[in-house]
Amino acid sequence: MTQLMRHMKQCLAALGIALLFFSVAEAQLSSTERAYYQDWLKTAARAELVIDSDRASSAAMEVLRREIADYRERFGNAREDNADRIATLNSQLSALGGAPAEGEIEDADIAALRSSLNEQLNTLRVPRVVSEEAHNRANGLISEIDRIIRKRQTKALMQRGPSPLNPEHWPEAMREISGAVTAIWNETLLRSGSDTTRENLQNKLPLILGLVLAGAMLLLRGRVWAKRVGEYLRQFGSRGSAAWGFVVSVVQVVLPFLGVTLLVQAVSVSGMLGVRGSLLLESVPQWAAILLAFNWLGQQLFVSPSGEALVPLQPGRRAELRLLIELLAVMLVLRDLVVQVDQVENLSSITRSVVAFPIILSTALLLVRLQRIGLQRAKNAALSANKLVRGVRRAAYGFGVLSPVLAAFGYIYAAEAIIYPVVITLFVVSSILIVQRFIGAVYALITGNPEAAKDSLFSVLAGFVLAILALPLLALIWGARIADLTEMWSRFLEGFQLGETQISPSSFLLFALVFAAGYTITRLVQSSLRNSLLPKTRMDLGGQNAIVSGTGYLGIFLAAVVAISWAGLDLSSLAIVAGALSVGIGFGLQTIVSNFVSGIILLVERPISKGDWIEVGGMMGYVRDISVRSTRIETFDRTDVIVPNSDLISGTVTNYTRGNTVGRVIVPVGVAYGSDPRRIEAILLEIAKAHPMVVMNPAPSVVFQGFGADSLDFEIRAILRDVNWVLSVRSEMNFEISRRFEEEGIEIPFAQRDLWIRNPEALNSAKPAGTQPIPSTTFEKPDANDIGDPEGDNDY
Numbered sequence: 001m002t003q004l005m006r007h008m009k010q011c012l013a014a015l016g017i018a019l020l021f022f023s024v025a026e027a028q029l030s031s032t033e034r035a036y037y038q039d040w041l042k043t044a045a046r047a048e049l050v051i052d053s054d055r056a057s058s059a060a061m062e063v064l065r066r067e068i069a070d071y072r073e074r075f076g077n078a079r080e081d082n083a084d085r086i087a088t089l090n091s092q093l094s095a096l097g098g099a100p101a102e103g104e105i106e107d108a109d110i111a112a113l114r115s116s117l118n119e120q121l122n123t124l125r126v127p128r129v130v131s132e133e134a135h136n137r138a139n140g141l142i143s144e145i146d147r148i149i150r151k152r153q154t155k156a157l158m159q160r161g162p163s164p165l166n167p168e169h170w171p172e173a174m175r176e177i178s179g180a181v182t183a184i185w186n187e188t189l190l191r192s193g194s195d196t197t198r199e200n201l202q203n204k205l206p207l208i209l210g211l212v213l214a215g216a217m218l219l220l221r222g223r224v225w226a227k228r229v230g231e232y233l234r235q236f237g238s239r240g241s242a243a244w245g246f247v248v249s250v251v252q253v254v255l256p257f258l259g260v261t262l263l264v265q266a267v268s269v270s271g272m273l274g275v276r277g278s279l280l281l282e283s284v285p286q287w288a289a290i291l292l293a294f295n296w297l298g299q300q301l302f303v304s305p306s307g308e309a310l311v312p313l314q315p316g317r318r319a320e321l322r323l324l325i326e327l328l329a330v331m332l333v334l335r336d337l338v339v340q341v342d343q344v345e346n347l348s349s350i351t352r353s354v355v356a357f358p359i360i361l362s363t364a365l366l367l368v369r370l371q372r373i374g375l376q377r378a379k380n381a382a383l384s385a386n387k388l389v390r391g392v393r394r395a396a397y398g399f400g401v402l403s404p405v406l407a408a409f410g411y412i413y414a415a416e417a418i419i420y421p422v423v424i425t426l427f428v429v430s431s432i433l434i435v436q437r438f439i440g441a442v443y444a445l446i447t448g449n450p451e452a453a454k455d456s457l458f459s460v461l462a463g464f465v466l467a468i469l470a471l472p473l474l475a476l477i478w479g480a481r482i483a484d485l486t487e488m489w490s491r492f493l494e495g496f497q498l499g500e501t502q503i504s505p506s507s508f509l510l511f512a513l514v515f516a517a518g519y520t521i522t523r524l525v526q527s528s529l530r531n532s533l534l535p536k537t538r539m540d541l542g543g544q545n546a547i548v549s550g551t552g553y554l555g556i557f558l559a560a561v562v563a564i565s566w567a568g569l570d571l572s573s574l575a576i577v578a579g580a581l582s583v584g585i586g587f588g589l590q591t592i593v594s595n596f597v598s599g600i601i602l603l604v605e606r607p608i609s610k611g612d613w614i615e616v617g618g619m620m621g622y623v624r625d626i627s628v629r630s631t632r633i634e635t636f637d638r639t640d641v642i643v644p645n646s647d648l649i650s651g652t653v654t655n656y657t658r659g660n661t662v663g664r665v666i667v668p669v670g671v672a673y674g675s676d677p678r679r680i681e682a683i684l685l686e687i688a689k690a691h692p693m694v695v696m697n698p699a700p701s702v703v704f705q706g707f708g709a710d711s712l713d714f715e716i717r718a719i720l721r722d723v724n725w726v727l728s729v730r731s732e733m734n735f736e737i738s739r740r741f742e743e744e745g746i747e748i749p750f751a752q753r754d755l756w757i758r759n760p761e762a763l764n765s766a767k768p769a770g771t772q773p774i775p776s777t778t779f780e781k782p783d784a785n786d787i788g789d790p791e792g793d794n795d796y
Contacts, residue, residue, distance in 0.1 A: 033127075040071050040134060047141045051148065058149050065145045065483055069490075072138035076494065078131035082124045089121045146483070153479065157417055160410040161349045164357035173354035180345040187274030200271045208266050215262030222255025242441035246434075249300060253292045260288040276344050283340050287333040294329035297427060298322035300434045317373055324370050328423050331363040335420060353412045360407045363419050367400030396422050421477045428477070432470055436463040511567035518559025526552050545610040545626065546603045553628070591646070592629065598645035599628040608648065608655055613724060615654040616643060656723055662695070663723025667733045670711030672747035677704055677712060683744065684716050687736045693729050694718040711749045 047064055050056050056064075096114055100106040106114075162169055191197055201208070230248030264284050267273065273281055302318050338355050341347065347355070371394065403419035406412075440459035472485050495504030526548050534544040603626065608614055612623045614633070621635035631648060633641045656663060671680055681702045688700035700718035707713070720729055741748060 036074075037130070037134070040075075043067060043071065044134075044137055044141060047145070051141070051144050054148060058152055061145050061149055062481075062483060065142055068138050068141050068145075069483075069486070072135055072142065073490070075131045075135040075138065079128055079135060081128065081131075086121065086124050086128075089117055089124070093117050093121070142487070146487070149481070149483075157414045158411070159413060161353050161412055163408060163410045164353040164412070165408050169350045169354050172348075173351040176345075176347060176351040177341075177355060180341055180347070183345070184274070184276045184280070188272065188277050191274045191277075192272040197271050204269055208270055211262045211266035211269065215259040215266065218255045218259030218262065220259075222259060223252045226251040226255060243438060243445050246300075246438040246441065249296055253296045257285070257289055257292055261285050279344050280337075280340055283336060287336065290332050290336075291326070291329050294325050294427065297430055297434070298325040301430060321370070321373055324366050324373075328363065328366050328370075328426075331359055331366065332420065332423060334359050335363075335416070353407075353410065356412050356416065357404075357407050360412075360415050360419055361404045363423065364400040364404045367396045367419075367422065371397035371400070396426060417479060421479070424477045425474060428470055428474060432463070432466045436466055439466075507567040511563045514563035514566050515559050518562060519556060522552055522555025522559060525555065546606055549603055549626065591644075594646045595629045595644050598649040599626065599630075601649055602626055602631070602645055608653065608658070612658060613656040615656070616648060616651060619643070661722045661724060662719060663726060664717060664719050665694075665723075665726045665729050665733075667716040667718075667730055667737075668705075669714045669716065669737060670708060670748065671714070671741075672711060672749040675712060675746055677714075679744075680712070680714055680746065683740055683746075684714060684737070687733060687740060688716050688718045690736075691718070691729060691733060693720045693722065693725055695721055710751050 047068060050061065050064060093114065096110060096117075099114070226248050229251070230244055264281055267281060268278070298321070301321070335356070338352075338359065342352060399418050399422045403415040406418070407415035436459060439462040443458050443462075475485060476482070493505060495507070529551060530544070530548050534547065537544075539547075602608065608623055608626075608631075610623050610626060613621070614623060616633075619633060619635060619641050621633040621641065623631060624634045624640070625632040626645075628645075630642045630644050633643055635641060669680075669684060681704070684702045685700065688694055688702070689696070694700055695718075698719055700716065703715045703717060705713040705715055716733065718729075720726060738748075
């Protein structure tokens with residue numbers, strides 16, 4: 001009664017919505033759209049009845065879900081219809097200003113225009129509102145159907161059946177299996193002995209023989225043919241042997257599989273099998289693919305042209321591992337055989353448990369044995385993925401122990417849902433590693449670098465992409481439905497709401513493409529300015545660098561604005577977020593902002609430019625680059641010093657080459673007392689004027705600085721054409737001064753000091769008997785008026 005009342009309410013609500021829709025939107029929708037919406041209302045009502053009753057099969061619900069998903073997709077697309085026209089009408093209404101307050105009279109023309117715009121706006125909004133309502137309703141129905149199906153799956157997994165270890169169940173299971181096999185055999189004998197089958201064989205005998213012959217040749221000789229083709233290709237060079245070996249191994253799987261498919265087709269054409277046999281025959285190609293794929297996996301795990309296999313095992317253990325892998329494939333085939341027989345004969349739960357348990361136990365034992373095979377330590381963990389292999393093997397060991405325990409207690413479906421996905425997951429992970437190795441080999445073949453197959457970034461990225469692509473497959477292996485994956489994909493494509501803006505992958509991709517195009521154009525313009533246009537002007541290097549940098553910042557800013565506009569992103573709603581971030585910028589990022597602003601000031605005012613010789617904070621060198629955050633200075637020791645831009649703006653900076661490269665060199669010179677100062681001046685002026693880097697206007701000069709403690713101090717002061725050569729000029733002048741002073745006999749003094757001993761007799765009296773007294777020695781000193789000895793008698 002409750003469900004009936006709920007259904008009546010839903011019908012009344014749907015009728016009300018329909019009436020509202022047809023009364024308001026009849027003029028806005030075409031007859032086709034109106035009929036489509038009416039069909040949707042019927043489908044939605046039927047879906048609600050199915051959900052309330054919860055009696056439909058899961059397969060029927062999946063069909064209903066796909067039907068609703070189609071409606072949802074169309075309604076979702078309709079939500080964006082007329083978006084540009086609606087935006088235009090809103091802007092027109094904004095231009096008219098706000099509506100007049102109550103009691104105010106508006107101009108008749110403006111009022112008529114406002115009424116017309118509002119009518120058009122409502123006309124365009126009604127279909128979008130209806131589409132939004134239908135889209136939300138479809139979303140809710142799909143969510144309810146998914147919930148019901150997942151609930152049923154969970155209930156089936158947790159359902160406990162009869163224990164396969166109970167001996168009382170074995171006779172019944174054996175009788176049922178024997179009966180199923182006998183039924184299939186009798187049906188086949190009956191079908192093959194009929195006149196219709198004999199006539200069919202006679203009529204299609206050439207086709208059947210051709211299929212059998214081709215299938216047998218491919219099955220028996222396909223691997224040999226593929227191997228010979230690989231040996232032929234290797235004659236053209238050994239550099240691509242790894243890539244060609246992988247291709248040949250795949251062909252060795254494909255050709256026998258085609259052979260099995262042809263043989264199955266021959267049996268199917270003959271018509272010798274009945275209904276049961278035909279249903280089982282359809283699964284034979286799938287079983288053959290499993291066996292061939294696992295055999296291929298066992299071979300590829302140990303193929304290593306570089307000398308290091310994916311699974312590092314001792315040679316004696318490789319045969320055992322290959323046997324275990326092939327036996328796991330046999331277990332998968334046996335499990336699928338039981339499933340197919342169950343679908344054909346509708347086996348009882350007792351028989352299903354008794355038959356499935358030995359296969360589960362055998363698979364678990366194989367996994368446990370697989371984990372116990374010790375791996376050698378790999379030399380290259382990036383190639384062998386040793387840690388990944390060990391982790392997967394430990395997980396397989398744990399599931400291998402858990403599954404038989406669950407099956408023994410009657411949880412057959414839960415045990416199967418664990419043990420067999422583990423086996424398939426091991427196959428998928430190993431296949432990813434093999435395919436990654438193949439991609440690396442192809443990359444090495446293209447680049448001509450054999451080491452690129454295992455050490456390149458490309459190979460690592462290829463493995464990452466393969467792992468991402470394998471995630472949906474792994475989800476399906478572990479019980480996810482295709483509908484779950486499509487739902488996740490549709491939600492991903494739909495994006496998310498940020499304020500008034502719907503951000504979807506398509507809009508983000510459009511933003512990335514437009515921004516990348518703008519960034520590329522900006523770099524091309526910068527390159528043209530730097531290499532073609534600006535060098536032909538009279539602008540200095542610093543100005544050219546400032547223009548190029550400013551063009552880059554402006555271009556990137558415009559590219560971002562245009563990309564946001566083209567992607568349809570409305571970021572006005574982010575004003576609150578931007579205000580909150582400004583507080584963090586003001587406190588936590590104030591240094592970065594200060595450096596950024598200082599960088600802009602440096603580029604605009606140009607107190608320093610690229611190539612200038614500056615000194616800041618005790619560091620001296622050439623400016624090599626000015627960015628928005630810092631400036632890079634190359635010192636004379638060829639080391640880079642990164643200076644924050646704020647230090648260049650707030651600190652003291654000495655620019656030796658600002659505007660021009662003319663600068664002064666000062667060379668200090670000291671001569672001994674007694675030298676003629678005028679003669680020294682003439683020699684030094686002659687040396688300064690003779691140097692090619694010294695300009696004559698203004699002329700160089702010699703300054704007599706004064707009387708030093710040990711010398712007469714002079715300085716050469718000269719203006720150089722290029723101050724960048726100041727060290728070389730100073731060195732060359734010093735060499736020339738040394739040579740000329742030596743020729744002229746002018747002494748360059750060294751430091752002199754006088755030592756005066758007040759009591760020399762005390763030294764003689766302190767000597768032991770028989771020692772000679774210290775002879776008196778007089779040292780020259782510039783001044784004899786020493787304290788305590790005005791006569792200078794006791795000078796030493």
